[in-house]
Amino acid sequence: MSVFTDKFxxxxxxxxxxxxxxxxxxxxxxxxxxxxxxxxxxQGINGWPESVLPNPVINLEVYIAVFKNGxxxxxxxxxxxSEGIECIPFSKLEKSEDLEFxxxxxxxxWIGELNERYRQDGLYLKVHRNVKVDRPIIIHHLTDxxxxxxxxKHFIRVEEGADLNIVxxxxxxxxxxxxxxxxxxxxxxxNSLLSLEKVCNEGGKVFHFSHxxxxxxxxxRLKMHTFTIKGDWVRNELEIISRGKGxxxxxxxxxxxxxxxxxxxxxxxxxxxxxxxxxELYRGIMYGNSTGVFNGxxxxxxxxxxxxxxxxxxxxxxxxxxxxxxxxxxxxxxxxVKCAHGCTVxxxxxxxxxxxxxxxxxxxxAKALLVEAFLADVLSSVSCKELSDEIMRLYTxxxxx
Amino acid sequence: xxxINNLCAKVGDIEILKGLTLEVKPGELHAIxxxxxxxxxxxxxxxxxxxxxxxxxxSVNFDGIDLLELETSDRAREGVFLAFQYPIEIPGVSxxxxxxxxxxxxxxxxxxxxxxxxxxxxxxxxCSSLVELDGRLRDRSVNEGFSGGxxxxxxxFQMAMLEPKLAILDETDSGLDIDAxxxxxxxxxxxxxxxxSFIVITHYQRLLDHIIPDFVHVLSDGCIVKSGGxxxxxxxxxxxxxxxxxxxxxxxxx
Numbered sequence: 001m002s003v004f005t006d007k008f009x010x011x012x013x014x015x016x017x018x019x020x021x022x023x024x025x026x027x028x029x030x031x032x033x034x035x036x037x038x039x040x041x042x043q044g045i046n047g048w049p050e051s052v053l054p055n056p057v058i059n060l061e062v063y064i065a066v067f068k069n070g071x072x073x074x075x076x077x078x079x080x081x082s083e084g085i086e087c088i089p090f091s092k093l094e095k096s097e098d099l100e101f102x103x104x105x106x107x108x109x110w111i112g113e114l115n116e117r118y119r120q121d122g123l124y125l126k127v128h129r130n131v132k133v134d135r136p137i138i139i140h141h142l143t144d145x146x147x148x149x150x151x152x153k154h155f156i157r158v159e160e161g162a163d164l165n166i167v168x169x170x171x172x173x174x175x176x177x178x179x180x181x182x183x184x185x186x187x188x189x190x191n192s193l194l195s196l197e198k199v200c201n202e203g204g205k206v207f208h209f210s211h212x213x214x215x216x217x218x219x220x221r222l223k224m225h226t227f228t229i230k231g232d233w234v235r236n237e238l239e240i241i242s243r244g245k246g247x248x249x250x251x252x253x254x255x256x257x258x259x260x261x262x263x264x265x266x267x268x269x270x271x272x273x274x275x276x277x278x279x280e281l282y283r284g285i286m287y288g289n290s291t292g293v294f295n296g297x298x299x300x301x302x303x304x305x306x307x308x309x310x311x312x313x314x315x316x317x318x319x320x321x322x323x324x325x326x327x328x329x330x331x332x333x334x335x336x337v338k339c340a341h342g343c344t345v346x347x348x349x350x351x352x353x354x355x356x357x358x359x360x361x362x363x364x365x366a367k368a369l370l371v372e373a374f375l376a377d378v379l380s381s382v383s384c385k386e387l388s389d390e391i392m393r394l395y396t397x398x399x400x401x
Numbered sequence: 402x403x404x405i406n407n408l409c410a411k412v413g414d415i416e417i418l419k420g421l422t423l424e425v426k427p428g429e430l431h432a433i434x435x436x437x438x439x440x441x442x443x444x445x446x447x448x449x450x451x452x453x454x455x456x457x458x459x460s461v462n463f464d465g466i467d468l469l470e471l472e473t474s475d476r477a478r479e480g481v482f483l484a485f486q487y488p489i490e491i492p493g494v495s496x497x498x499x500x501x502x503x504x505x506x507x508x509x510x511x512x513x514x515x516x517x518x519x520x521x522x523x524x525x526x527x528c529s530s531l532v533e534l535d536g537r538l539r540d541r542s543v544n545e546g547f548s549g550g551x552x553x554x555x556x557x558f559q560m561a562m563l564e565p566k567l568a569i570l571d572e573t574d575s576g577l578d579i580d581a582x583x584x585x586x587x588x589x590x591x592x593x594x595x596x597x598s599f600i601v602i603t604h605y606q607r608l609l610d611h612i613i614p615d616f617v618h619v620l621s622d623g624c625i626v627k628s629g630g631x632x633x634x635x636x637x638x639x640x641x642x643x644x645x646x647x648x649x650x651x652x653x654x655x
Contacts, residue, residue, distance in 0.1 A: 349489075351489045352489050354489075355485065355488070355489040355543075356494075356499070357472070358482075359499070359559065360477035360507045361499075361506050362474045363474065365502060369491075372493070373491065373492060373493025374493065376493045
């Protein structure tokens with residue numbers, strides 16, 4: 001069943017360039033594709049390409065939930081099974097009473113409605129009060145095939161005082177095409193901690209849409225990273241709502257597209273109550289003829305006094321054909337707040353480059369040193385070193401530094 | 402070691418070096434003095450290979466090699482070192498990683514293996530104590546948050562690490578207090594050897610009380626207008642540069 005020709009697919013129209021949110025990420029090209037949902041049943045290890053490791057961070061001991069073309073692969077997965085953690089795919093879930101899906105996204109965006117309409121599976125994950133999950137949990141999505149779509153939706157609840165580290169990793173084999181449309185909803189109970197790393201390392205030609213909707217209650221802490229290593233067309237949407245006093249939200253990201261890749265990061269931080277802190281740092285280097293978008297909204301509502309919000313987006317346009325449209329947006333309605341934002345688009349620092357070269361380091365190695373330094377601030381806050389090392393390794397391998 | 406012959410260079414449409422000729426033999430230390438805008442820093446930048454300057458004529462021969470044909474990094478590997486007038490801050494690149502990369506680039510050029518971690522650290526220790534560079538500064542990002550004096554000491558530390566054949570010090574004394582000047586000079590003096598040459602560019606005679614030059618040259622309007630021994634510096638200190646400008650046409654370049 002082709003997703004775009006199915007007349008029941010969505011009631012909302014696909015976004016056009018007339019909409020500000022989609023102006024720099026037109027999807028006309030996507031709509032020309034014939035994309036359908038894979039109807040094959042899970043095939044376990046036999047249907048999994050050898051070139052892709054089920055656990056993409058080989059040095060890291062993890063729990064893992066594997067999805068291929070949106071379908072849960074039980075034989076390749078290893079879910080936690082201890083007291084205080086409920087971790088199970090929806091397809092195997094019996095109860096459904098406390099699913100607090102917000103569903104707003106499906107009502108306001110065509111992409112969201114498509115996910116609602118075609119949703120396949122996803123992880124139901126609940127960490128009980130004061131429980132710390134002993135290893136990171138990796139949710140690994142693989143797109144494999146021609147014109148395949150996956151529509152996962154994950155639900156995460158971290159209860160009061162609990163502590164969870166999730167990695168959402170998406171990959172695609174090199175000859176794949178299609179669409180990934182994934183939603184993740186997380187709610188953080190009082191004083192809880194969620195570390196969430198999102199890594200996109202997709203070969204082939206996949207349109208990647210992901211949307212995270214995160215609600216934070218009193219004193220909860222979010223540490224989030226969005227890394228785009230490889231992806232033909234990627235849009236990451238992140239929405240964080242601070243709903244309790246004293247929350248802390250750190251969300252960083254990095255992107256280094258090459259060729260004609262397109263990368264879009266839309267973030268929204270909504271401070272609705274007082275004493276919250278948010279720190280956002282996105283860094284990008286645009287190579288070749290790549291195009292990019294950064295849009296970072298910060299809302300500080302009337303009651304959100306003593307909010308401390310910091311946003312920084314720094315871009316290097318490395319080649320003449322590359323471009324990025326960057327736009328910070330702050331809306332502040334409270335009067336006792338500290339908000340700072342900075343957004344820059346520039347080139348490699350020629351003085352720094354000359355300085356390094358004047359010591360005998362060649363141009364390529366000098367640029368690699370500068371890039372490593374540029375990314376260090378984003379990578380250094382990743383929850384575990386094995387993961388940040390692997391991400392750096394993948395960037396290094398891809399860019400041949 | 403270094404033969405500069407009739408060198409002309411411009412930036413944009415402005416000619417800065419207008420036929421500069423200078424020979425530096427192994428082990429010699431040449432001081433180049435001159436008023437602001439005379440082309441001192443341009444000379445340093447052209448020798449190091451900064452591409453914002455265009456060499457329009459003349460030649461630079463370094464140990465038998467046409468220096469102007471080499472990339473900046475290759476010049477450094479061949480043994481040219483420039484101590485910057487304004488060292489660059491590079492946030493996120495650690496001073497030590499930087500030095501290790503530079504040292505190993507130079508070693509690879511000579512066909513040597515990368516330096517062993519233990520040897521590297523021993524070398525770092527020796528070279529940093531030479532200029533009394535705090536361990537804390539060694540480990541930080543390159544020049545980031547360093548004071549003016551610390552930056553200059555870091556330049557000499559790097560020079561000691563890389564052991565160049567020819568070191569060009571571009572106003573290394575500017576902005577230094579007497580104590581820092583003494584430390585920097587001590588580092589430079591310790592590095593002097595029969596097979597290492599120096600070009601010391603300075604605006605102030607004060608430096609030459611600490612670093613004794615073999616030759617002093619006066620650069621004015623893009624060429625050397627007077628050369629002499631160390632006593633020339635004292636004369637300049639006393640009389641300024643104006644007397645030279647007036648009579649510059651009478652004095653041939655050496």
